[in-house]
Amino acid sequence: MAIHPLPAMQLAEELKRPIQHEDYHEGVEVREFMAGLFTRMLRRAAPSKVSSMPVFARLDAGRWIADCPMGCNGAEMVTTVDPIFLCLSCGCGDMWWPVEFPPNKMALENNLKRRVDVQGWAWNLGETIADLNREVVARGLEMRLD
Ligand SMILES: [Zn+2]
DSSP states (O other): OOOOSSOHHHHHHHHTSOBOHHHHSTTOOHHHHHHHHHHHHHSSOOOOEEOSSOEEEEEETTEEEEEOTTSSSOEEEOOSSSOEEOOTTTOGGGEEEEEEOOTTHHHHHHHHTTBSSGGGOOBOTTOOHHHHHHHHHHHTOOBOOO
């Protein structure tokens, strides 16, 4: 299993854009990766059911992740290539969960990656570009000129 040698935040910084599953776990598709880890960590077969309810992607320190819908505080890196989530902490009801990304993902990324500190490449469901711009001013965040 290929895991990128850099910590995720540093990888995002190096690539100059937020990252998702395949950036970090090179050459391993998200379903295969999650199912393998699920079996090893939770000692049972990966689920075959898929929830009818979605989970929502958010951006955290330059990584697209989704939080466990069961509230166990687990979170995993997700991808638009195959938007599916499985909680490796609790199994989230032994179901896969479809992941919804924001329709303006590219605009959000283009806005956020101008922040110098990758820790600040963060977005939560419901936040608008205007909210992000207000945050820059309110917190006095350092921005790139390009
Ligand atoms: Zn969980």
